[in-house]
Amino acid sequence: MKARVNVDERGRRTASDACLEPCSIERGMRVIGGKWTGSIIYHLKDGPVRFNDLVRMLGGASKKMIDQRLKELEARNMVTRTVISERPIAVNYALTDFGRSALKILDDLRIWSESNNIT
Amino acid sequence: MKARVNVDERGRRTASDACLEPCSIERGMRVIGGKWTGSIIYHLKDGPVRFNDLVRMLGGASKKMIDQRLKELEARNMVTRTVISERPIAVNYALTDFGRSALKILDDLRIWSESNNIT
C-alpha cells in the first residue's frame, strides 16, 4: 500500500507498487464487508445467539443470507457453531477470538455512520 | 442496534428493536465497502491524485470501476473533482474532510487485514 506515481524527465508517468489485484483493504472488506456480514458479527458481540434469533434480530435479511454468511464466517474461524441440544434442536453461534478482533472496526464504523447520518 | 430477543412465559421468542432493513453498520458498509471504494479513499490520503494515476495505482481495477466509484464518492461529498488545467487536461481528485474522516476505519481495517494475513 505504498503505491506512488513516478514521473520521468520526459513527463512519463508510471506507478510503482501498484495494487495488482486486491490489496489489504480490499481483502479485509471481502471478509467483513459482505452484505449483512458486519451486522451478524456485531449482533454476536454480547454472547452466543441462536439461528432463528439472529433471523429475528436482522429483520431485513433472509434466512438464506444469514445461513450463507454464518457458513463463511465459520469457515474463516470467526464464528463457532455449537449444537446445544437435540430434542428441540438448538444451535448457538458465537464469536471466536478472531471474530471478536473485528468488533472494534465495526463499532467505529457504526459510530461513524451514525454521527454522519449515512443514509 | 440494541436488538434483543425476549422470551415470554410460554417460551415464545420475539425480537425487539430488530434491524428492519439496513442498520448503521450495513449503511456504512454500503458507503465504504463497495468494490475498490476503500482502496480509492486510502490512496487519496496523501493528497490529490489524478485520474489516470489512480488507475495506475489500482492495478486490478478498471477505469470504469474507478470512474464509477469516484462519482459515488463525489456525490457523497467524500471526494472533490478539480480540473487543474485545460491545455493538457488534468483532473485532480482529493478527499474532503468528510472523506478523510473515514481514513481511520480504513487504516484499522488494513492493519487488521495484514496482521491476520487475510487472503
Next chain:
DNA sequence: TGCAAAGGTAACCAAAAGGTAACTGGTTGT
C-alpha cells in the same frame, strides 16, 4: 505525420448475488 497521453463514455456480455417461497423432519404444545 502519426502516435501517445489525458479523462473519460458507450455498448455488450457473463457471472454472481440476493430475494421469495415452499419444503424437510423432528418435537412440542393445546
Next chain:
DNA sequence: ACAACCAGTTACCTTTTGGTTACCTTTGCA
C-alpha cells in the same frame, strides 16, 4: 389432530455487478 418452532435446504427468478473492448476529443512530442 393441528399448529408452531427448531434449523436449515432447495428451486426459481430477477437484479446488480463488473469485466472487456472500443471510441472520443484535445494537446504535445519526435
